[in-house]
Amino acid sequence: MSDRIQRSGAGRGGSGVVGAFVARDLRGDLMSAVLQIRDLTLGYRDLTLFHRLSMDIAAGTTLAVLGANGSGKSTFVKMLLGLMDPLSGSLIWPQGRPRDIGYLAQMTEFDRRFPIRVRDLAAMGAWRGFGYRTGLDAAARDRMAAALDEAGVLDIADRPLHMLSGGQLQRALFARVIMQDAPLILLDEPFAAVDQSTEAHLLSIIRRWRDEGRAVVLVVHDLSSVLDYCSHALLLGGQEATHGPVNDVLTPDRLVAQGYLSESQASWMFRGTHSTAEHANV
Amino acid sequence: MYDLIAEMWSFAFMRRAFVATTVLSASVAPVGAFLVLRRLSLAGEAMAHAITPGIVIGFVTAGLSVMSLLVGGLIAGVGVAILTAFLARRTILRSDASLASLYLIALAVGIFILSAAGSAVPLKSFLFGSILGIDDASMVLVGGVATVTLLAFAVLLRPLIVSTCDPVFFETQTRGPWLVDQGFMLLLVLNLLAAFKTLGTLMAVGLMILPATAARYWASTITGQLILGFLFALSSCWIGLTLSYLFPDTPSGPAIVLVAGGFFLFSAIFGPLGFGRRMRKPSVSKDIPIAQIQQEERAQ
Ligand SMILES: Nc1ncnc2c1ncn2[C@@H]1O[C@H](COP(=O)(O)OP(=O)(O)OP(=O)(O)O)[C@@H](O)[C@H]1O
Ligand SMILES: [Mg+2]
Numbered sequence: 001m002s003d004r005i006q007r008s009g010a011g012r013g014g015s016g017v018v019g020a021f022v023a024r025d026l027r028g029d030l031m032s033a034v035l036q037i038r039d040l041t042l043g044y045r046d047l048t049l050f051h052r053l054s055m056d057i058a059a060g061t062t063l064a065v066l067g068a069n070g071s072g073k074s075t076f077v078k079m080l081l082g083l084m085d086p087l088s089g090s091l092i093w094p095q096g097r098p099r100d101i102g103y104l105a106q107m108t109e110f111d112r113r114f115p116i117r118v119r120d121l122a123a124m125g126a127w128r129g130f131g132y133r134t135g136l137d138a139a140a141r142d143r144m145a146a147a148l149d150e151a152g153v154l155d156i157a158d159r160p161l162h163m164l165s166g167g168q169l170q171r172a173l174f175a176r177v178i179m180q181d182a183p184l185i186l187l188d189e190p191f192a193a194v195d196q197s198t199e200a201h202l203l204s205i206i207r208r209w210r211d212e213g214r215a216v217v218l219v220v221h222d223l224s225s226v227l228d229y230c231s232h233a234l235l236l237g238g239q240e241a242t243h244g245p246v247n248d249v250l251t252p253d254r255l256v257a258q259g260y261l262s263e264s265q266a267s268w269m270f271r272g273t274h275s276t277a278e279h280a281n282v
Numbered sequence: 283m284y285d286l287i288a289e290m291w292s293f294a295f296m297r298r299a300f301v302a303t304t305v306l307s308a309s310v311a312p313v314g315a316f317l318v319l320r321r322l323s324l325a326g327e328a329m330a331h332a333i334t335p336g337i338v339i340g341f342v343t344a345g346l347s348v349m350s351l352l353v354g355g356l357i358a359g360v361g362v363a364i365l366t367a368f369l370a371r372r373t374i375l376r377s378d379a380s381l382a383s384l385y386l387i388a389l390a391v392g393i394f395i396l397s398a399a400g401s402a403v404p405l406k407s408f409l410f411g412s413i414l415g416i417d418d419a420s421m422v423l424v425g426g427v428a429t430v431t432l433l434a435f436a437v438l439l440r441p442l443i444v445s446t447c448d449p450v451f452f453e454t455q456t457r458g459p460w461l462v463d464q465g466f467m468l469l470l471v472l473n474l475l476a477a478f479k480t481l482g483t484l485m486a487v488g489l490m491i492l493p494a495t496a497a498r499y500w501a502s503t504i505t506g507q508l509i510l511g512f513l514f515a516l517s518s519c520w521i522g523l524t525l526s527y528l529f530p531d532t533p534s535g536p537a538i539v540l541v542a543g544g545f546f547l548f549s550a551i552f553g554p555l556g557f558g559r560r561m562r563k564p565s566v567s568k569d570i571p572i573a574q575i576q577q578e579e580r581a582q
Binding site: 081082083100105110115116117120121127176 | 319321440443444446447448450451453454455498501502503504506507
């Protein structure tokens, strides 16, 4: 299945069921950097969002990107995708830039009336692998059934997009990200329009990606999902970017200093504790 | 009636017209389908105006030949398409506004030259087409454009689908997303030029858009959209040509487009994605299937 992942490193072999072999293959590289960010300054022509950020995004980790509205989370993700250039600094891809980067946009400029079905949308994740005439081969079809099933849209796979609810569309888009089968996955506020049980479901998919050794970058607003699912955090705001393990970054002082929480919110949220360590079970 | 149709077939120019429009239908139908899907329905019209100065200049300098039509039209059309993309990328104007500005300038230039050139231009056939005008060279043009279009679609179809459905996703997938946009614009210009002799500048877009919008009321897949669009276009041409033969003073362009308009109205009323769905009983329940709920529980 994922010759892309195989090619991105040396001396890998094997094939097999969805997911399973990726995990075996990438284990060896676990914690090796997929991407090294060096001295990055990000912004627009007359607006600098933050200065000189250096950090690594390692395989098998989940990075939470947090910050108030307008702090630059989406801009950061777009820069990682190559949709825009940083003001200065560099991105280094030690294993080569992945041929595909999984991506879920914050607000898709998506045409809901476009005449395709859920399964076609999912197949789009692997569209470059198709021949000009032939559609999916048998292996890809199996992979797609698995992806649709995992995203929970197998039953509605033949529905046109304009008949989906917002949460169902989000699941279908997740199926597309699964089909992309990428070593680096960027999700910009994927839970903005979904209910609690869908969120839990989607988070379980994110956990699988992490366990398979993919790097996941997750823009979220909900601190509780960060504590449970993310190993590292990047906090944006106040022209600063703070990066590190979740417990080091998400302290009440930091969150207030970078404008993510007000004093009173912070003291309410962290009431009875002096650090977040007790809550975190990463 | 049947005598008239048999008589119609005995004329070489009518047989020519039928062959030309049949090939033309196969060519313009996919272009029209994607114009509609890409929300560029009005851009088709704008582009038809934008190529006028090229055609007029070609006519004035080199006479009414297929070559002058092709070269002049291509330069004007591609020029406007590239400038539009440039303005949309580099300035605040969206591509619809930049295209509108540019085509209006182009149209004014075209009419200015047309008037300055005097009465030499057969204005009516220029605007509305004429079946009599289909000479060998025009046949070659239509055939060539159709070949190029269908070959291009074989290559461009998937990228076009992805970039139309989710442009941002498409941009993350490829280095040159503009290639697909511009390639499609080039196909649009070529097809407008191919349709020019039979339908005229003003009516050419009608044969692209109306069959596609009519098909949109029935089809819920791309394949269905493309096939049905072609069938509507083809029937419009055949019926329209017959009508314009039966009523000798009617130009072929409007006749064909009027028939296409008839298909559109019919589809809007009876098509399942038009008003047609209202007439049926509500069928499939939109509730979340049981299996999906179970799956959610498994995931917990
Ligand atoms: N194209 C642009 N040109 C100039 N400034 C921009 C542009 N797009 C966004 N900005 C500015 O950059 C800042 C960061 O925007 P961004 O979309 O990255 O915020 P965000 O952190 O994702 O916010 P949200 O939580 O609302 O999604 C904002 O202040 C915004 O006004
Ligand atoms: Mg954002």
